[in-house]
Amino acid sequence: MTSMKGVRLGVSDNGRSLTANGAPWLYVADTAWTLFKRLNRDEVEIYLTNRAAKGFSVIQAYVLRGLEVQNRDGRLPLVDRDPTRLDEGFFGNIDWIVNRANELGLAMGLVATQGEHVKKKVNAERFKDRDEQIFNKDNAFTFGANLGRRYRDNAVVWLLGGDRSPSAEDVVVWDAIARGMKQGSDGRHLVSYHSSGAHSSSEYFHQFDWLDLNTVQSRHGSGDPNYEYIATDYSLTPVKPTLDMECRYEDHPDGALGNLREIMAGMVEPTARVDAFSARQAGYWATFAGAAGHGYGHNSIWQLHDPANPVDSRKDYSFPLLPPTKSWREAMDDEGAFGIGHLATLLHARPWHETFPDRALVRSMQGPGEDRTLGLTARDGSFAMIYLSYGNPVRIDTDRIRGDHVVSRWFDPRTGRFSGPEAVHEHGLHDFTAPSSGRGNDWVLVLEGSKRGFDR
Numbered sequence: 001m002t003s004m005k006g007v008r009l010g011v012s013d014n015g016r017s018l019t020a021n022g023a024p025w026l027y028v029a030d031t032a033w034t035l036f037k038r039l040n041r042d043e044v045e046i047y048l049t050n051r052a053a054k055g056f057s058v059i060q061a062y063v064l065r066g067l068e069v070q071n072r073d074g075r076l077p078l079v080d081r082d083p084t085r086l087d088e089g090f091f092g093n094i095d096w097i098v099n100r101a102n103e104l105g106l107a108m109g110l111v112a113t114q115g116e117h118v119k120k121k122v123n124a125e126r127f128k129d130r131d132e133q134i135f136n137k138d139n140a141f142t143f144g145a146n147l148g149r150r151y152r153d154n155a156v157v158w159l160l161g162g163d164r165s166p167s168a169e170d171v172v173v174w175d176a177i178a179r180g181m182k183q184g185s186d187g188r189h190l191v192s193y194h195s196s197g198a199h200s201s202s203e204y205f206h207q208f209d210w211l212d213l214n215t216v217q218s219r220h221g222s223g224d225p226n227y228e229y230i231a232t233d234y235s236l237t238p239v240k241p242t243l244d245m246e247c248r249y250e251d252h253p254d255g256a257l258g259n260l261r262e263i264m265a266g267m268v269e270p271t272a273r274v275d276a277f278s279a280r281q282a283g284y285w286a287t288f289a290g291a292a293g294h295g296y297g298h299n300s301i302w303q304l305h306d307p308a309n310p311v312d313s314r315k316d317y318s319f320p321l322l323p324p325t326k327s328w329r330e331a332m333d334d335e336g337a338f339g340i341g342h343l344a345t346l347l348h349a350r351p352w353h354e355t356f357p358d359r360a361l362v363r364s365m366q367g368p369g370e371d372r373t374l375g376l377t378a379r380d381g382s383f384a385m386i387y388l389s390y391g392n393p394v395r396i397d398t399d400r401i402r403g404d405h406v407v408s409r410w411f412d413p414r415t416g417r418f419s420g421p422e423a424v425h426e427h428g429l430h431d432f433t434a435p436s437s438g439r440g441n442d443w444v445l446v447l448e449g450s451k452r453g454f455d456r
Contacts, residue, residue: 004155005102009190011212015239017292017353018190018213020107020155024353027157027243027293028344029058029109030337031302036061036094037071038304044097050332052104055341058157059101060109060245060295063094063147064117065162067132083117083134083143091150098154107155109245109295111194112147112181115164118173140173144180152185159215159245161194166204178210194245202233206240213292214242221255222248222278223370227289234290234357244286245295250279250336252299253322264322273299273325277440280339280413281370284387284442287347288374290357296340300324300331335414342416346444349418350385354378362386363395363429370439377401383448385411391434391441399427403449410435411444418446 010019018025030051039047051059064077071093079085098108116132118140135143147158158181160174178191190212193201200216214233218226226244233242248255253263253270262268283294305324324331358377361384373394375386381402388394398406405426410419412435419435434443 002105003103004105004107005099006153007102007107007155008188009107009155009157011190011241012353016241016290016356018241024351025057026344026347026352027058027109027295028056028340029060029245029293029295030056031060031246031249031295031297032304033060033062033111033302034065034304035059036063036090036097037065037069038306038309040072041093041096044100047328047332048097048101048104048106051337052106054337055344056106056296056337057344058107058109058293058295060111060159061097062111062114062162064113065111066114067117067134078134081134083113083139084146086146086150095150098151098156102155107157108151109157109159110147110151111159111162112144112177113160113162115162115196118162119164119167119170135173135177137172137176140176141180144177145184146180148181148184148189150184152188156185156189157213158189158191159194160191161201163194163196163217163246165196165199171204174205175208175210178208182210192245197246200229200233200242202236202240202242206236211240213240215245215295216242216286217246218244218248218282219255220248220252220260220274221257222272222274223256224248224282225285225368225372226282227285227372227374230286230289230291231357241292243291243293243295244282246297247282247286247295248274248278249297249299249302250274250276250334251325251331252297254278260322270323275440276335276339277442279336280343281389281442283340283343284413284444285372285374285389287343287352288357288376288385288387294340294343296336298331298334298336300326301328304328305331338416339413342413345416346385346411346413350383350446351378352376354380355385358384358400361397361400363397364393381449383446386432386445386447388434388443388445390439391437391443393431393433394445395429395431396445396447397428398425398430398447401427401447401449405450407448407450408432409446409448411446413442413444 075089355376361375
C-alpha cells in the first residue's frame, strides 16, 4: 500500500478524471458516515485495514453530524456549539483517523457538516426539541478555513451539502465554507457538494469556481438508472469529473418499491433489500457512463451498527426504521464490497482514464430497465469494454477499435478474473454471448485491437 499522506489530489487536464500527484487516480469509496463517533481506535484499525485490502481508495465520513452526540471518548465536536471553535479532543480523534487512513493508502471524502446545521427547519418535527442550525454567512468562512488549514497536508476531498439540496439562503453559506476551505488549504483540496437524493451538485454549483468535481446522490433503489445523472453531468461545460458518491446501499431497504418514507415512519416493514448484484451494477453503470469513480455503501456500515454499543439514533441522524441486519464487522465482508473492489481491478488493468462512454459501440440492449448495456472505448481506439447487466447477447460495432483484427475476452465481476483471449474477430458488427445470463450474471466484454498487447 502506498501512503496518501502529503499526496495532492487534482483534476486531469481534460477534466474527466482525478489525479494523485498528477498521476491517474480512481475514486473508489466506502461509506462510513458515522466513523468519527462510533468506533474506537482499535476498531478503526480493523475497518480501515479491511477496506484498503479490498481495493477501496476513499472513505466517506461526516465531520459534523449532530451537535449533541459524543464520540467514544465522550467529546462533542464544538465548544459551546460555536462552529468557529473546534473541540480539540473531538478533532484530535479525527486527525488520528484521517492520518491513519492516509498511511494505509486511503484518501478521506469528508462531509463537512450535516445539512441540518445549515438549513433551517429541516426535519422540524423530528428534532423539534432543539435547534440544530448553527451556520450563517459570517461564521461559515472561518469554519471552512479552519478545516482546510487543519488537513492541508492530508489527502482529502471535501463534500459540502450534508445530504440536502440548498435554498438560495443556504447557497451563500455553502459558498462561504467552500471558499474558506480553499484558502485554508492553500488550494490543495478538492471540493464538491453532497446533495439530497436524485440530485447532483451540478444543479446548484456547477459554475462555481471552487466546485472541482460533481457528485451525485442517486437513490437507494435497485435498477435506478444512475447512469442518466452521470451522462447529464458529463455533457456540461465547463468539463468537470463526476461520480455517484451515494447510491443503492447493499442490504438497504429497496427504494424501488417506493415505500421508504412509510418504512422510515414505522408504517410498514421492509419487504426487500438491495442485493450485491444491484450494488455492483450501480458501480459499473456509473463508471461506464463516464464517472471518475464510484461510492459504495452498506446499510450496516454507514451507521456502523454494533448491537453491543447502541446509540441514540435520533440525535445522530441515523434511521432506526431503516434497520440493519448485521453488525458492521460482519457486513465488511459481504459480497458487494468485493464486487466494487473487482470493478477497481478491471479499471486498473486498462488505462481507464483514457476512455469515453461510447454510445455508437453498442448496437443493442440499450433500452430502459435493469438489462442495460453500456460501453467504454479508448480515445486512441486501442480497446473497449462493454458491461452486460444480465449477460444477454449483445451486438457490437468492432469498427470502433483499431488494429488488423480484434481480440475478445471476458471479465467476471463476481470473481475479478479475466478469461484468456477467447477469439479473434474481423472488423464489423458482431454478436457476443456471455458465459452465463440472467439476473446476477453480469459480465464485461473486453475487446482489444491487435496492436495494444495487454497482458490480461
